[in-house]
Amino acid sequence: MKKRVYLDYSATTPMKQEVLNAMLPHFNVQFGNPSSIHCFGRENKAVIDQARQIIAKTINASADEVFFTGGGSESDNWAIKGVVSALKGKGKHIITSKIEHHAVLHTCEFLEKEGFEVTFVDVDEFGIVDLNQLQRSIRPDTILITIMYANNEIGTIQPIKEIGELAKKHNITFHVDAVQAYGNVRIDVQELKIDLLSLSAHKVYGPKGIGLLYIKKGTKIIQLIHGGAQEKRRRAGTENVPAIVGFGKAAELAYQDLEGHVKHLTFLRDKLINGLLEKIPYSRLNGHPTKRLPGNANISIEYIEGEALLLSLDMVGIACSSGSACTSGSLDPSHVLMAIGLSHEVAHGSLRFTIGDFTSEEDVDYVLKELPIIVERLRQMSPLYEKVKGGN
Amino acid sequence: MKKRVYLDYSATTPMKQEVLNAMLPHFNVQFGNPSSIHCFGRENKAVIDQARQIIAKTINASADEVFFTGGGSESDNWAIKGVVSALKGKGKHIITSKIEHHAVLHTCEFLEKEGFEVTFVDVDEFGIVDLNQLQRSIRPDTILITIMYANNEIGTIQPIKEIGELAKKHNITFHVDAVQAYGNVRIDVQELKIDLLSLSAHKVYGPKGIGLLYIKKGTKIIQLIHGGAQEKRRRAGTENVPAIVGFGKAAELAYQDLEGHVKHLTFLRDKLINGLLEKIPYSRLNGHPTKRLPGNANISIEYIEGEALLLSLDMVGIACSSGSACTSGSLDPSHVLMAIGLSHEVAHGSLRFTIGDFTSEEDVDYVLKELPIIVERLRQMSPLYEKVKGGN
Amino acid sequence: MYSEKVMEHFMNPRNVGEIENADGVGQVGNPKCGDIMKMYLKIEDGIIVDVKFKTFGCGSAIATSSMATEMIMGKTIDEALSLTNRAVADALDGLPPVKMHCSVLAEQAVKSAIYDYAQKNNLQFDGLEGFDPNEDHDHHHEEHED
Ligand SMILES: Cc1ncc(COP(=O)(O)O)c(C=O)c1O
Ligand SMILES: Cc1ncc(COP(=O)(O)O)c(C=O)c1O
Ligand code: FES
Ligand code: FES
Incomplete structure (x- = not known):
């Protein structure tokens, strides 16, 4: 499998x-x-x-x-x-x-x-x-x-x-x-x-x-x-x-063992967040840097649409979400991401990874390996990214 | 056990x-x-x-x-x-x-x-x-x-x-x-x-x-x-x-196999109903004789209170109910039995046996053996029953 | 959710890129709605000899762009103008109802690129009648089933 x-x-x-x-x-x-x-x-x-x-x-x-x-x-x-x-x-x-x-x-x-x-x-x-x-x-x-x-x-x-x-x-x-x-x-x-x-x-x-x-x-x-x-x-x-x-x-x-659970999740979460922000240009963390759930890593990746990211991740076996599961039937950007001031475009390109008790460090490493490749591929297709590169 | x-x-x-x-x-x-x-x-x-x-x-x-x-x-x-x-x-x-x-x-x-x-x-x-x-x-x-x-x-x-x-x-x-x-x-x-x-x-x-x-x-x-x-x-x-x-x-x-299910239940139900009515004097069937659920046998047993019956049956391992389970917190007689015209006393002395796919003929025979004994014992204690017997 | 064909085009999109000195370029969509499609055409003697696209959008937007470029490659302008969103969707073995509008975007992108070509060369095409490239395609709620 x-x-x-x-x-x-x-x-x-x-x-x-x-x-x-x-x-x-x-x-x-x-x-x-x-x-x-x-x-x-x-x-x-x-x-x-x-x-x-x-x-x-x-x-x-x-x-x-x-x-x-x-x-x-x-x-x-x-x-x-x-x-x-x-x-x-x-x-x-x-x-x-x-x-x-x-x-x-x-x-x-x-x-x-x-x-x-x-x-x-x-x-x-x-x-x-x-x-x-x-x-x-x-x-x-x-x-x-x-x-x-x-x-x-x-x-x-x-x-x-x-x-x-x-x-x-x-x-x-x-x-x-x-x-x-x-x-x-x-x-x-x-x-x-x-x-x-x-x-x-x-x-x-x-x-x-x-x-x-x-x-x-x-x-x-x-x-x-x-x-x-x-x-x-x-x-x-x-x-x-x-x-x-x-x-x-x-x-x-x-x-x-709440403390053990929180420690495990926080470690993996921070590794994931820091790794992604470092490897992916034009990305940002959504939510509070410290006052946040131990397992939550919500990232915006500019110039790409979220569903394309989700599908590409799914193709390599990584399951995460954009916004909440119950709204994924809808095409509107998340009301939460809009409320924290993201533009429509950026809100559309957001991913939520949530880590749990069965998540391993290898899982996180796998995402850190795969996601940057996917982002690069999709950005090559994006008419928005073209301009940015041109401008830089 | x-x-x-x-x-x-x-x-x-x-x-x-x-x-x-x-x-x-x-x-x-x-x-x-x-x-x-x-x-x-x-x-x-x-x-x-x-x-x-x-x-x-x-x-x-x-x-x-x-x-x-x-x-x-x-x-x-x-x-x-x-x-x-x-x-x-x-x-x-x-x-x-x-x-x-x-x-x-x-x-x-x-x-x-x-x-x-x-x-x-x-x-x-x-x-x-x-x-x-x-x-x-x-x-x-x-x-x-x-x-x-x-x-x-x-x-x-x-x-x-x-x-x-x-x-x-x-x-x-x-x-x-x-x-x-x-x-x-x-x-x-x-x-x-x-x-x-x-x-x-x-x-x-x-x-x-x-x-x-x-x-x-x-x-x-x-x-x-x-x-x-x-x-x-x-x-x-x-x-x-x-x-x-x-x-x-x-x-x-x-x-x-609805037909098979209905046949199985109806057979056992009718055996139970007929057996109980025959063996227990001053008892009656509640509900319609034929337009009724295949597994339902609701019987009123006069001169005894339902909870005493339930507890006695429970002592010999028989689980049934009086009225619906969700009202058993209440002491009022069943609104259903009142609506079909039973007096308070009779309504109080009612039992609901409901038969299902795992019920066997031995189960029914067991009830037919135990319940008349219980009824007799409780009636011996009942001041209402005394009078009836006296009158007869 | 998506057919195998959609996923195949999404993962291996055909004709991604730009054409330098393209004869016609069209862009439709709106980043606010989460989708932009840009189409480049190379046209010789009324025939589309090359086509490339770039798309910011969902899986279905990318797949429909890819399919649309395949469907108009080597075709005459009139043939390309007769491409419908339904035909693109059908060629992908269908799209979920909420995603039909992405195929509309593909049809519009083709028309928009040809419109640009027509403008530059002072040409008229029957298939462009009534087409307004600046129309705001606020398409996001039209196919919502409820
Ligand atoms: C914050 C919050 N509230 C409420 C719910 C609804 O819970 P449920 O799906 O169990 O009804 C969820 C999850 O879906 C949630 O994340
Ligand atoms: C006729 C009838 N309606 C409704 C209910 C309620 O069903 P539930 O307990 O699953 O909420 C029951 C059973 O309790 C019932 O017998
Ligand atoms: S005598 Fe016990 S409930 Fe009335
Ligand atoms: S392009 Fe808008 S949802 Fe597909």
Whole structure:
């Protein structure tokens, strides 16, 4: 088989073997519905409570504040729609940023059509939310601030603590999309004064189709999915036992040696970034040089279009992405890259490599060898590059 | 290990081995995000399209009319909230029945609080929706009729075709919760004039946490979960590849020998029903004698409380339920049993046995041996039974 | 996503480069949308005797440029003007719906280069009727299926 190097861990991760092993019995042996009172059910009730406790502990929450959902997008939708529905008597203003994930952005845009007002705060050239602007945009009728912990495209980590304090001071509910941050930074919902936090298991070597919403006790929020009495009557649907068990195991593994994980990823990331910037003229790093996810390397390569790069990399077995996976159906340049001030052309020629626990130094070396060749080939074809060379 | 007889297939089913085998590679080998354009993504794109096609075919829909969700409850919520939000300019009246699943009922009750008006149509003693009443309750501002295909507690199958024609005639969107019917009856959305249909994989030997909503082309509905461009921009969230593959396989197996499955279940069900009614005095069958799910045996046993029965059965390794699993947190008698006219006392003393593909004749014989003994023991303790015996 | 033919032309594009003292040069597209196509023609006795291109764009843009140059090489100007984007796409065994506009770009680039040749030589071609090389081909949303 031809060489395959996966560098798209922010899109999704392979499940760890321990996670799969933990899940397996629950598919066809210990498969009962945890809401059933017979022993097939009871034995699984205990099992999901255990997973709940493990995950709650990793964010310093209590087990009765975390609710399983069908994924990160559902968690974001629930948090935002749930809070503004609960508080619509109190106000109609929401604050978010220009670089949120689409699960937040499109939800906010939908709410605008429903009569809510949304401020999309700017970010600086590194992708850090403008705190002054955020503060100034707070109004008496602001009911929700929703800011992501770390960006999925450029990896920038936000000053969540400062925003949490601001929100607290003004008594505004604070939601944080931590789908990308989880497993890569230590998150303490109490210290950070977070009211709601979204997670998704498949970004941390857990299963797809399972997420979580932390809801701080006392937070006003209505349900997104009505029905049965599961999740303390707040999220209906037969509990996804294998996925919950897998999420619990993935959470345990992620936080049992966070430092080791971060060190491994940061080393490889920096090697990749420095190597690429050195070998490829007219390239630049997107996002913050240090306040960034340990595995994220987002690079703009001028005078080439991103898809041509992606396809060429794919031909030599290297998998990465331009922008986020969920927007790759679209032809518009990334809203995140536009928000940090890139021109259309440069935004179009951007690549996101995301490194994970299974990435080796050879993988990075392979990219450092192949990508410059590809860039050179594509630039030879580019009418834009011609001029640059001519001019120099 | 002690004998364990699982007769709660309507609560959830164990996954079939073929289903698990189909899913396994997608956890950690072929694990890519189908929205990614590299080969890890593309290979899974094809895979989910294939599952989509298989399932679409089983309900006579086309592949671009079926959308994966996080389960049956999400499908119900999406269908109902999505349609009424899209049509709220047109009207505010919803028609449903008194015996719907909580995912429908509680969603409708929530919408009542939001200003919609809901008619909950009665059912007859067998649990069949009163068609005359349904017809009379249609108003010019009726925007949705939502009726389940088969009931999860008593197994009654509804006259969906007649209701579909009525809805069509009045140009009202028609949603059907087919979570229990799927895999047990042949469903043709076109013939039945269904606009929206909810399914859930874990009721048909597929994985938990994956459902589907059929949306007939042209049906007006807004999204429940906003975000990425997945599912043709109608349901955001990274596609749950293993679960989708498992659902596809489960659908294929369910419909490859539907007749054999129905025959096997019906034989065991009738043996169980007839045996129990014969051996246990003051017992009765709930639901329709013939228009019922092939695996459903719902029995009321007078003068005893259901939980005591459940626990006693559990002690001898028999797993069944009273009412639906998701209500077992509640102490109220089943809304379904009340709707078919049972008194509180009788409703409380009801048991649901649901038979599945792995049920054997010995399992049924075991219940027929154990349950009468349990009933006798509990009745000896019952002050109500004393009087009856005295009176006789 | 792409046919083998598209990938083959993308990886081994024909006729990449420039022609010095070309008889006609055309450029279409807009870097803002992520694509520019530049086409060079050498024309002798009404026949396209050489053609080269440079493209900044996606895989499909590169492949359609390459295919278009192959399809007009050695053809008369009238034949080249009758090249449609559909024909280019078909020759590549089809394109995904969202990528059809890239083939439009290829058709426009050919026309634009011939237009330049016509301008320089004061010629008229039926196939150029209604063609405006400066028209803003903001094509990015037209083929969106929803
Ligand atoms: C009729 C019916 N509808 C909806 C549901 C909900 O499905 P899920 O638990 O997969 O969300 C169920 C089962 O719980 C059901 O029996
Ligand atoms: C920051 C962020 N939020 C939300 C999501 C959505 O998560 P999911 O795809 O599990 O629904 C993602 C990933 O897709 C993400 O990166
Ligand atoms: S007696 Fe225990 S629930 Fe009523
Ligand atoms: S040239 Fe615009 S997407 Fe292909």
